[in-house]
Amino acid sequence: MNSDDTMAEVQRKPWLKPSITPLRSGFLNKSGAARHMIWRDNIDGVPVKKLLEEFKSPLFVISEQTLRKNSDSIREAFRRRYPDVLFGWSYKTNYLGAVCNVLHQEGDLAEVVSVFEYEKARRLGVPGDCILFNGPNKSREILERAVNEGAHIHIDHLDELYLLEDIARSMERVVDVAIRLNFDTGYTEPWSRFGFSVESGQALDAAWRIASSDNLNLVGLHAHIGTFVMEPLAYKAEVKIMCEFMEEVEKKTGCIIKYIDVGGGFASMNSLQGIYLPPEQVIPSIDQYAEAICDTLLQFTHDRESRDCSRPTLILETGRAVVDDAEVLISSVVANKHLPDGRRAVILDAGVNDLFTAFWYNHDVSPSRQLWGRPEETVLYGPLCMNIDVMRHSVMLPPLNVGDTLIFSPVGAYNNTQWLQFIEYRPNIVLIDEEGEVSLIRAAEDLDVVTQQERLPQHLEKPYPKGVPRNFLESTK
Amino acid sequence: MELPEKTDSSDNETFPPLISLQRLAISENGFVFDPVSGHNFTVNETGLVILRMLQKDNQLAPLLDNLMCEYDAPRRELERDVVEFAGLLRDYVGE
Ligand SMILES: Cc1ncc(COP(=O)(O)O)c(C=O)c1O
Numbered sequence: 001m002n003s004d005d006t007m008a009e010v011q012r013k014p015w016l017k018p019s020i021t022p023l024r025s026g027f028l029n030k031s032g033a034a035r036h037m038i039w040r041d042n043i044d045g046v047p048v049k050k051l052l053e054e055f056k057s058p059l060f061v062i063s064e065q066t067l068r069k070n071s072d073s074i075r076e077a078f079r080r081r082y083p084d085v086l087f088g089w090s091y092k093t094n095y096l097g098a099v100c101n102v103l104h105q106e107g108d109l110a111e112v113v114s115v116f117e118y119e120k121a122r123r124l125g126v127p128g129d130c131i132l133f134n135g136p137n138k139s140r141e142i143l144e145r146a147v148n149e150g151a152h153i154h155i156d157h158l159d160e161l162y163l164l165e166d167i168a169r170s171m172e173r174v175v176d177v178a179i180r181l182n183f184d185t186g187y188t189e190p191w192s193r194f195g196f197s198v199e200s201g202q203a204l205d206a207a208w209r210i211a212s213s214d215n216l217n218l219v220g221l222h223a224h225i226g227t228f229v230m231e232p233l234a235y236k237a238e239v240k241i242m243c244e245f246m247e248e249v250e251k252k253t254g255c256i257i258k259y260i261d262v263g264g265g266f267a268s269m270n271s272l273q274g275i276y277l278p279p280e281q282v283i284p285s286i287d288q289y290a291e292a293i294c295d296t297l298l299q300f301t302h303d304r305e306s307r308d309c310s311r312p313t314l315i316l317e318t319g320r321a322v323v324d325d326a327e328v329l330i331s332s333v334v335a336n337k338h339l340p341d342g343r344r345a346v347i348l349d350a351g352v353n354d355l356f357t358a359f360w361y362n363h364d365v366s367p368s369r370q371l372w373g374r375p376e377e378t379v380l381y382g383p384l385c386m387n388i389d390v391m392r393h394s395v396m397l398p399p400l401n402v403g404d405t406l407i408f409s410p411v412g413a414y415n416n417t418q419w420l421q422f423i424e425y426r427p428n429i430v431l432i433d434e435e436g437e438v439s440l441i442r443a444a445e446d447l448d449v450v451t452q453q454e455r456l457p458q459h460l461e462k463p464y465p466k467g468v469p470r471n472f473l474e475s476t477k
Numbered sequence: 478m479e480l481p482e483k484t485d486s487s488d489n490e491t492f493p494p495l496i497s498l499q500r501l502a503i504s505e506n507g508f509v510f511d512p513v514s515g516h517n518f519t520v521n522e523t524g525l526v527i528l529r530m531l532q533k534d535n536q537l538a539p540l541l542d543n544l545m546c547e548y549d550a551p552r553r554e555l556e557r558d559v560v561e562f563a564g565l566l567r568d569y570v571g572e
């Protein structure tokens with residue numbers, strides 16, 4: 001016997017969880033036993049293992065490089081096609097300070113819809129006149145501040161119009177304003193609860209009202225036709241309707257429209273539940289959106305110059321298409337289970353409390369190491385005590401061990417804003433900068449953070465003022 | 478409090494009866510057919526090793542001893558995975 005043989009005898013094989021897969025008709029193809037499972041062991045060159053050692057699991061990781069690259073390529077797609085374009089960063093999509101400032105550094109204005117978002121933008125150092133102020137809930141107080149600071153107010157309804165006029169009058173100012181429009185593009189469900197309806201004539205009424213005011217001046221039109229809009233033609237229709245309205249309102253009221261803000265809504269490379277084709281096949285490219293918008297805008301504004309009035313500035317409030325694929329969520333396996341119907345289930349340390357968008361997306365899930373073994377239909381659950389806490393209803397995965405990590409992507413849009421403090425603490429968020437340096441940009445919550453706003457009335461300061469309940473494990477005989 | 482003596486988990490309840498296991502038709506690449514229940518299923522590499530061992534002896538403790546010799550994993554982990562595997566096996570293999 002040579003020494004190699006002896007070695008082979010002593011060396012024990014790595015353990016792989018034993019698995020059983022029922023053979024159902026139509027199941028074999030789907031399971032694709034030999035399907036190559038892609039894994040991802042680093043984010044922008046930083047090993048996943050190292051990230052988790054330092055910042056714990058679960059962990060959100062943002063790539064500054066991807067964020068800047070996305071912002072740049074979207075900006076370029078529009079600048080190539082229309083001479084005067086600006087972007088407003090939609091705070092609600094992701095209002096982490098670090099994310100907002102990356103995008104402000106790239107040249108974005110701030111698009112805000114509440115007192116909180118307004119104050120956040122101002123605290124980050126955004127000047128008032130770089131703020132686009134949307135939203136249906138603007139109090140007198142915040143409107144006064146917005147007027148004083150020169151923010152661009154987009155009026156949502158008549159009550160806001162009258163309130164703003166009153167504020168402007170009492171300040172003896174003439175305030176430039178925009179109105180939000182709603183209309184049917186024929187492609188998307190009209191978001192008719194926001195703004196003034198073009199079809200019903202409300203929008204023209206509002207414009208007339210502004211024109212007749214000594215303190216308001218209509219300079220802009222705003223609309224937002226929906227979110228995750230997968231049809232570029234919807235934007236063609238939007239721009240056409242807005243341009244026709246611009247012509248009409250200028251002719252009838254004598255105002256001059258300086259900007260058209262078409263809102264956001266471009267889809268990101270994510271899989272909506274219920275759509276079975278991969279996103280690469282159904283999501284339009286940014287160029288397709290840009291072409292639909294800019295070509296239509298050029299077409300409907302070409303004769304403005306001959307009338308000695310300039311083309312309006314085009315403003316976009318693109319949210320998810322900028323930030324979604326710049327962030328991932330790393331989550332670890334807590335336990336394996338088999339459901340009574342035989343399906344494999346995995347419990348993770350992150351659930352819908354962290355990944356709110358799991359309610360409507362089938363996020364991509366990649367392991368952080370090469371997984372061996374036959375992929376099986378698997379349900380991924382979060383840690384909450386709720387049936388609805390499902391991260392993926394069905395995903396083909398080889399067996400996983402406790403402690404293995406899965407990477408969910410893209411998760412940059414609407415998670416770090418809509419997530420819930422429910423049952424669990426929310427985890428750390430880190431940013432990897434363009435040099436590969438990792439910074440904590442939002443610390444994980446702890447008991448102090450979560451209970452900071454609570455107050456206990458004096459009579460409720462103690463849980464058991466009359467003594468603790470009896471030990472129920474001791475017999476009572 | 479006096480704890481009852483822990484029963485050895487290698488009692489006959491963990492796995493299907495030996496005669497049921499022995500009648501399974503198992504192919505080299507892990508296809509398994511139970512002629513009595515009519516069930517078809519596939520097992521992975523490790524599942525195949527375990528099934529083959531079980532056809533000789535369906536007791537948990539000796540099975541784990543054997544697996545310990547072959548695989549590099551703590552006994553606790555082997556036991557956990559084997560017990561789960563056994564639970565599934567009971568569903569697929571008839572009495
Ligand atoms: C007024 C407004 N602008 C911009 C956005 C951003 O939309 P998206 O993330 O779909 O681009 C929204 C989202 O709902 C919005 O309501």
